[in-house]
Amino acid sequence: MPTIKDVAKKAGVSISTASYALNNLPNVHPETKQRILLAAKELNYYPNGIARNLKTQRTGNIGVFIYGFAGPIFSDVLEGIRQKLQENHFNIVVSSGKSSSNLLQERQVDGAIIFDSELTDEILISYANYGLPLYVLDRILTGNNIYSSVIDNEGLVYRFIRMMISRGHRDFAYLSGPSDAFNNNHRYDGFIQALKDEKIENHQVFHGDFTIGGGYRIGQEYLKMEKRPQFVYCANDESAIGFMQALREKGVKIPEEVKVAGFDNIYLGEYITPKLTTIGIDHVKWGKEVAQAIVDIVTKQKIKEVGHPEGSIIMRESC
Amino acid sequence: MPTIKDVAKKAGVSISTASYALNNLPNVHPETKQRILLAAKELNYYPNGIARNLKTQRTGNIGVFIYGFAGPIFSDVLEGIRQKLQENHFNIVVSSGKSSSNLLQERQVDGAIIFDSELTDEILISYANYGLPLYVLDRILTGNNIYSSVIDNEGLVYRFIRMMISRGHRDFAYLSGPSDAFNNNHRYDGFIQALKDEKIENHQVFHGDFTIGGGYRIGQEYLKMEKRPQFVYCANDESAIGFMQALREKGVKIPEEVKVAGFDNIYLGEYITPKLTTIGIDHVKWGKEVAQAIVDIVTKQKIKEVGHPEGSIIMRESC
């Protein structure tokens, strides 16, 4: 593999001149520059990023560390991040599991966006103390070099449930996600608060796991109940879709016999029967905003805080 | 940020001894080693991966370059790759778009798995010529340092369609994916060949795009047709799901009035009505095999060729 040394030799210049030319610095004689660029082309030369990174103390990489590659919302957030990083000439480096910690510790990235509850607060704080700016999307965390932006779960669910109550519904159940999930817990807080403010004393809770399969299982249990709650609010769309599927298989009509709603506005929600009422987050836009923010931080621009991502209630057919 | 120099100084040893200790080499006196490790811990030291990579000419990273983050099958393949790479102490680095080329050219990875039709054959060949081993999953490509493993699209679809014909179906349509997609074209080849071998002269083709939305649109057109094909074979599950949704909304019964089947065996196929008949690929296992293969190549082990990933026909309710 050719190095800059080979290019320099072939062009008959010193290494530094070759470097200047290859980096488009203005201090090289046009003719010399041409010769160098030609030599590089002929040798099929590309600079070794590792060496450059070591010298410049920057990598041009932004890490995105997620807990797994599944899930419809990740793909949207990632796409937004990808677009914005590309615009800013940064590389997107997505990773998961042990690799995330490695890339972070070894400073193979200039900053990172975190969407991985397996990385504990302490770990993140310790990395940030190294000097690596971190943008955390799955929890609220403050500290030196740490920024966070989270969905306004509580506010959005609160608004939605109040709206449903105003339409006359009073018999609610909450189909939860994992009990240690930030998003789940805050959605539940909003749910509870809305009931409380409307003086509704009782509600049921079903314990799901944010998956279609989990929602399906709960749907089956629901069918066995004597007194079925009339409105099942699901902590995310996937749970809702699984739940509705179980009911459909037994011929229970939605929304006539039960109302259902979810959270996330995943693509699929428009392509099921009945179309799913949900709370939508503009994930692509969120990804872009966060990506721009981390770029600004890394390049020491003035920082524009990212607030909650945009959310809205999307009424469709399921309630 | 502390360097190995700081650790060495604090432990009162030379840099090289510190390096030996930190890398667990057997030539360091246990007591000295303890002192060094303690110093490292107290300083909160982690080695700078960039510097290590430059010196060792290895990164420990394997790139996975995909054309976008959406799609249910990626997440499975990625999960398989992640697991296997982690077992082998390699980092997984997923990227897309311009970043993919950058990471490849700048040699920030030791090898890569490619699932991105935007990267042309020539580009891949030129990277491989640099000495970067490449495993290509979305086309058949041969060359120095290039390996590929693709789904046996043709064979599997052929088997499936023959099986359907043997059950008495003869009036087929093919709901395609993008016309430049490798997977789509080979599935079509298998489809055609099966009809041909059974002397079935006619079939229709609907032009889709591998998405639910695309399948849905085609479903709507299908409903307007005077003579509707009795069996619609869809180039992937997402198309099939969209297609079926359009029919369901108009009350067309599947499989009574039309039969439908897909390809991929995505998770969702089990949670719709009717459950989708499909051709399943064990994506997680495939990811593991490919990951192991690239690790073997990078570490110069003897190479075990990865054949086609495992595929099977999964009969459910839609036909």
Added chain:
DNA sequence: TTGTAAGCGTTATCAG
């Protein structure tokens, strides 16, 4: 406009 040389933080060779 070009060249010399130091240095980024490691690893690894060699001598002690």
Added chain:
DNA sequence: CTGATAACGCTTACAA
């Protein structure tokens, strides 16, 4: 068992 030192491939003062 430990230490001095060159080298990985590049960028960047500084000198010429």
